[in-house]
Amino acid sequence: MRETTINRKTAETAISADVNLDGKGTSQVDTGVGFLDHMLTLMTKHGLFDLTLSCDGDLDVDQHHTVEDTGIVLGQAFKEALGDKSGITRYATVTTPMDEALSFISVDISGRPYLVYHVNGLKDKVGDFDTELVEEFFRAFVNHAGVTLHINLSYGSNSHHIIESIFKGFGRALDQAVSLNERIDGIPSTKGAL
Numbered sequence: 001m002r003e004t005t006i007n008r009k010t011a012e013t014a015i016s017a018d019v020n021l022d023g024k025g026t027s028q029v030d031t032g033v034g035f036l037d038h039m040l041t042l043m044t045k046h047g048l049f050d051l052t053l054s055c056d057g058d059l060d061v062d063q064h065h066t067v068e069d070t071g072i073v074l075g076q077a078f079k080e081a082l083g084d085k086s087g088i089t090r091y092a093t094v095t096t097p098m099d100e101a102l103s104f105i106s107v108d109i110s111g112r113p114y115l116v117y118h119v120n121g122l123k124d125k126v127g128d129f130d131t132e133l134v135e136e137f138f139r140a141f142v143n144h145a146g147v148t149l150h151i152n153l154s155y156g157s158n159s160h161h162i163i164e165s166i167f168k169g170f171g172r173a174l175d176q177a178v179s180l181n182e183r184i185d186g187i188p189s190t191k192g193a194l
Contacts, residue, residue: 013057091108092106098162105152119151122163131163
């Protein structure tokens, strides 16, 4: 099984995460940020991996450290669970509708962290969640997972729907990219390493 546990404690957050890449989409998430919990639950369900995650963050300051550090921990967990990346599909591109919103997510498990984030028109907040933190979450994830991630919004008007489309699509893309392909012999790169 490709699974791992990551514990990370700083002066701002204490996070524990268990990730199983070959799961069934079950999750138990408690970050203290309700909207983030909702998005991670959707991501897990549609990505078909299992996630148990808890975070005790400095929410008396704001949500920034909790959201960013959750991205860091999840990135570390995915990188560790993938091991040497032998046999993985590596690439995936998915299109995900959510009512009036449509997003395109492309991922390359390349070993090279890079984020392209083209999402315009979000309102400042969804409930009490600062929508600028969506980009911070994904930047933290790619930097610690070592993946290239392109997030492009084609259109949408409802901020909740837009972000939900992105997280669902991200889960689906990760599932495809980390899936094992019996036709792939070793590392999926002409360099022999990722």
